[in-house]
Amino acid sequence: MKFQFLTILICFSFIIGCNYSSKKETDIISINQKKSNFPKPIIKNISKKKLKEFNLVDIQEINKSIKVELKYATTDNFMKIKLYEKLKKAYLQKDVARRLSKCQDYLTSIDPKLYLLIYDAVRPLSTQQKMWDALDTIPFHERTKFVSNPENGSVHNYGAAVDLTICNSKGEALDMGAGYDDIRKIAYPSLEDQFLASGELTIEQIENRKLLRKVMKSQGFINIPSEWWHFNACTRSIAKTKYNQLLEE
Secondary structure, X not given: OHHHHHHHHHHHHXXXXXXXXXXXXXXXXXXXXXXXXXXXXXEOOOXXXXXXXXXXXXXXXXXXXXXXXXXXXXXXXXXXXXXXXXXXXXXXXXXXXXXXXXXXXXXXXXXXXXXXXXXXXXXXXXXXXXXXHHXXXXXXXXXXXXXXXXXXXXXXXXXXXXXXXXXXXXXXXXXXXXXXXXOOHHHOHHHHHHHHHHOOOOHHHHHHHHHHHHHHHOOOOEEEOOEEEEEEOOOHHHHHHHOOOEEOO
């Protein structure tokens, strides 16, 4: 009788132990799953030291031929207010900056009197939110064509996207037929043939856009259908994996 009782006790203890071990393992898996969904770190200090720590570099330290005119550090933008208080230079991920430098070298080989002119590079998440909110009268599916939803993050926030044009030696931008941050469809690369046929875009304006795309595509930058000036170094999903931070001002 005692032997039977002892056997039952041992079996019961074994079952409890297995259940506890299984529950503990499940809890660990659950915790790890939750951790994987945590947001990426946000750089809240945009000091030069902090930017370099995350491999963000001043593009003009890589290639002095590239011109910079940060539109959001001025009032010359679609919001008509200064959005950047601390950010004064065009910062990009180091590998992205090197690729852009090669784009400038390629442009120089085509015409030594032409230069890339950057309007925006890395963009603080706070600015992304302000821009998103400013376009709240535009339907959601249309708004995402111009500004990425801050909840998802923009490739700009990772320092892997650049807004730019081409300028001459005097710093005068080539005529692209539509201004920077122009939300009209005439700014769409995807609709250029339509606007050429209607006479709203000229051959010269389209050729200028094609030159910009040719130069940027030489190093794998990706243009988007709704903005002639915007180029991504990679997709947003790759940026989230490859560059482990978002920039906050």
